């Protein structure tokens with residue numbers, strides 16, 4: 001075997017030996033009861049989204065044909081950004097093809113030391129998503145990691161570095177994707193203000209589910225111009241894509257400096273139109289949000305009764321923390337044998353010793369679905 005390929009083969013063997021090898025799941029999930037996805041509001045298959053996509057496709061084409069800065073800027077891209085900014089309460093917004101790309105591109109640009117004049121001090125929650133780490137890595141920025149959701153720890157770290165004349169930025173998710181717990185975004189913004197830091201909040205898992213009209217946990221707070229809110233269309237909005245909502249100055253800066261915006265083809269008008277339609281539907285889904293969160297609460301209570309550990313979840317994302325990768329895989333396979341699809345999440349996605357099942361609840365699940373899930377969990 002070619003020498004380079006031998007290294008790849010050895011890496012795969014090592015992952016397999018640790019129980020960490022990843023494989024694509026079965027592509028036909030239609031017959032299964034699915035708790036492995038992120039379609040939190042059950043919008044992915046709504047005809048309104050498909051109709052909006054088709055209408056935009058007929059008007060603007062299947063593809064955007066180029067970067068937004070060249071040929072890819074359609075009215076539907078602009079309309080979606082205007083709507084995001086209005087509903088998030090910011091001056092402006094900018095959309096990207098994926099959430100991963102949004103974080104990687106925006107965080108890298110915001111941390112650019114050639115612009116900031118010094119290496120920034122980056123304070124990051126320990127459990128932030130991989131795409132946020134990538135943004136830091138692309139900028140060559142070292143992260144000062146604070147204990148998960150521990151704002152006293154963050155405060156102490158900010159105090160420790162208060163006298164350093166380097167730009168400061170705080171990075172956190174609002175609802176954490178693997179644990180289903182929530183950051184106190186108002187307290188984060190207050191801390192950021194006190195220490196003159198920029199605040200960057202990832203609302204990937206909160207968008208659609210939280211906020212007075214479903215526009216995320218940050219919807220309930222008065223956003224500071226130095227707060228940048230990021231989110232995805234790939235979860236509760238049922239499509240794909242990412243956005244940042246921010247001050248106009250920040251949007252203008254990202255439009256000029258974020259490589260993932262400048263050097264990538266704009267998202268297809270079909271996908272953007274579907275995302276916009278989903279966004280418009282969110283305020284009408286209050287009853288669905290209440291039902292979703294009530295089912296999650298009931299699931300956690302039942303898990304505890306069964307002796308399982310749902311961690312600190314307070315949302316529609318409910319982990320069942322099992323410990324070893326082998327236990328997580330065995331539980332996932334036992335549920336699959338009963339026709340129930342869940343994700344087994346292992347390191348490096350979650351810390352060592354916390355391999356788990358991740359149950360992503362959706363407004364499209366029924367009480368009968370929940371009963372079936374709990375019965376299957378009870379027989380593990």
Ligand SMILES: Cc1ncc(COP(=O)(O)O)c(C=O)c1O
Nearest residue numbers: 098099100129177204232234241
């Ligand atoms: C917190 C968080 N941010 C960003 C992303 C990336 O979003 P996307 O799937 O749209 O690329 C994810 C994806 O799971 C996520 O969990």
